[in-house]
Amino acid sequence: MDTRLDKMFFPKSVAVVGASDIPVKWGNLILTSILGWRYEGKVFPVNAKKDTILGLKSYPSLRDIPEDVDLAVFAIPAQFIPEGFRDCAAKGIKAAVVISSGFREIGGEGARLEKEIAEAAHESGLLFIGPNTMGIASAHIAFEALPTPTGPEPGGLAVISQSGNIGLQILKWIAHKNIGLAIYAGTGNETVLKAGDILEYLGSRDEVKAVAMYIEGIDDGRKFAGIAHEVTRKKPVVAIKTGRSQAGSKAAQSHTGSMAGSYATYTAMFRQSGIIQVRTPSELLNVATAATHLPIPRSNRVGIMTMGGGWGIIAADECEDSGLVLPRLPESIIKELDSLLPAYWNRRNPVDVVGEGDPSLYLKVIDALARWDEVDSIIALGIIGRSGYVEDFIAAQERIDGKLYSRELKLSILKDQIRAEDQTISGIAKIQKETNKPIIAVALTEGGLTLADTSHGRVVSVSTPEEAVTIVGHLSWYGSYLEGQKADAFQAV
């Protein structure tokens, strides 16, 4: 593996060329993002017009920095990049992030300039990402060089994005939802460093548990497929390929200048190399998060528990559309559930637990389904998120009483509900761990994907049955792919 990528994503020291103390300027935003987190490496602002920037000594050029520099981040106008690269060569800097735009994406002169810097980098042995990228982040060393400080918690999910705006949006969501990030790479124009190169690198890093990719176009499909095939043996890779429509493909061409290629070709390549293909950025985030934190199911057979009929019907509809199968309940499970549920329970998968019930009932049903040999994933609908309902109830009671209750009283009312939900979530995590089957909860709240941490691992919940089914559908596809690979390997012996 190219050790310059270690310098790029795990730099011990970084210089920001074009650093500025004027907010709104890119050189200020980038430097703020680096300094505003807990990065412990050395940071050197480079700006000839200033002595200090954000409290740090500023250097006239990279050459003037008296210490080693692992990574140079460029936020200066395009025409000054060639000189900056010469400085890198002189200083012995081997890795760079080129935030600057004004290259191939603006046409003629920009394209010429891009060729020039590619050659310069090649000659001096400099590896750079970009240009025209919105930056990178490496959460395990609390390092980010982004136009908007974000600071996600360290975790297992890595993101490669060929669009800066989409990439940053996904990154913000990862931070706000506490999903946990390993590495983020916005690849920009991909002059030298391609999405596939980054994927190969992420495949080699132990802290990366899954990779999410936003792809507009891949130049060397064969090389990329080879890399992907290797990486997906070790960890899930989830990708969205945009530009599948005529209008979208034209828009992609004018965006990063990439040839979009036929969508069907990408789909076939993804399938063959084990990449989970999704259709939208929110699917990308949901599926990649689940792939990071949950066991991978070995088949497409699903058991569903629902609190009320409606959700079960929607989930069953969505399962059929996604190629998931709901096996018929065997007599043994019917008998087991007969002892737990009211006499008129539906005796079908989805299992409707009807009334309000208690968490131990939910967990018994989930446990019975999860231990059932015929299914490899579980979806549990409508059992989380009821504390919001309890809060609404307390608020109504207060209006009737004409007075606000004390915090203690509210907590004591909420306590049972909160305890019940905690118990449910923790129980789900335990069953998930014991059976090694993913259990997705569908909550009543509108917050979308949520992660809960328990002593038995993470539980993923979403807001709607369709989100749960999408996740299970994609994880099952990957699980089946892996089983197929194993079978192939077996036959090859």
Place this chain on the structure above:
Amino acid sequence: MDTRLDKMFFPKSVAVVGASDIPVKWGNLILTSILGWRYEGKVFPVNAKKDTILGLKSYPSLRDIPEDVDLAVFAIPAQFIPEGFRDCAAKGIKAAVVISSGFREIGGEGARLEKEIAEAAHESGLLFIGPNTMGIASAHIAFEALPTPTGPEPGGLAVISQSGNIGLQILKWIAHKNIGLAIYAGTGNETVLKAGDILEYLGSRDEVKAVAMYIEGIDDGRKFAGIAHEVTRKKPVVAIKTGRSQAGSKAAQSHTGSMAGSYATYTAMFRQSGIIQVRTPSELLNVATAATHLPIPRSNRVGIMTMGGGWGIIAADECEDSGLVLPRLPESIIKELDSLLPAYWNRRNPVDVVGEGDPSLYLKVIDALARWDEVDSIIALGIIGRSGYVEDFIAAQERIDGKLYSRELKLSILKDQIRAEDQTISGIAKIQKETNKPIIAVALTEGGLTLADTSHGRVVSVSTPEEAVTIVGHLSWYGSYLEGQKADAFQAV
């Protein structure tokens, strides 16, 4: 129109049979939901074992209430409903909500009991909704009889749900998102009052601007289609029909006992009667909310403005999948935008406004697109929700400084951003009003559908391009349907 429906949804007085002061009991939850809002009608708890409940005098039976009662809400065990209905007859009560379950949905004895109460109601002229419903709400009189107090603001959206759990979840979302509710009706087993009857009633009410329906099954399809055909002339009706899969259809049968019928038959019936058909509950809410607040486009042609290429590509892909058309920009608009955008702008629809830009630039581009004859809807991507990014920036600055900034300083930093966004939203509302074309904004935040109120009307924003396209796709279909109806009427003359 049946005036008993006015008594049901606009009661001047209501009795709660089975009222209780023990939280968790249905009779307590329902009474709390009625009293905990601002309902100005009279409320009479009925419970023979108590003198007062939640501060109100309690009556041994309906017959003992000394004043007129418009509506009786039943939260007592099923076997006592026949007696309750006799009390209604004696008291001259003409409308009832039967929350109680334990009828057809539990099989033999329950089905017999359901037939019995249907006959009793028919004889005494009592109209009831349910049984096995989670209740109703009528926000313009601040009335709700629900198992979870909710209290949504009054507004234009009405909801009919054949699933209590799904209905309540939608209702909570309407309340939390301040979408504004007219009427909610959970129809339960639909012993006498059917979803179609409620739809007809909602069609006649001026405060209802659009109707959202969750449908598992319709018994009299021909009658329903006739009603729908009339209502959709006046206002949009959005529906989800679940049970489209084999597994889902079986689940639906065991849920409310409804015959699901062929999904294709429903789809054909919806199309012919002008009902907008969606696939998931979140689509139902998003599309119905947009239909309540936005102008209906007359065609499927869309203009898109994007802040950065990625979103534009995704939106273009989704448009093509949804049957929406992105017309090519005419020379006149290219010329107009040439004067506003950098020289290398993409000169395509989606229009990429590239850099950060200012709100007046966004609005000029949106205005140019909205006034363009060739399109009837506008999608604006990535221009709302940046204040979250500014907040992250301030937080990073604080960490660098090692001190927390004052609220004043933060506000002054945020002020420009907030003002810019307000200006953008208000400008969008103005253009929307002037051109009578819907403009959907796609924000950077993960909150899903959001409504902003301005002096020029409401602006709908969502979190993802796909949500925006789904809304525009469905509204366009309805607009084309209405245009077709006009053409038919013209030919008939």
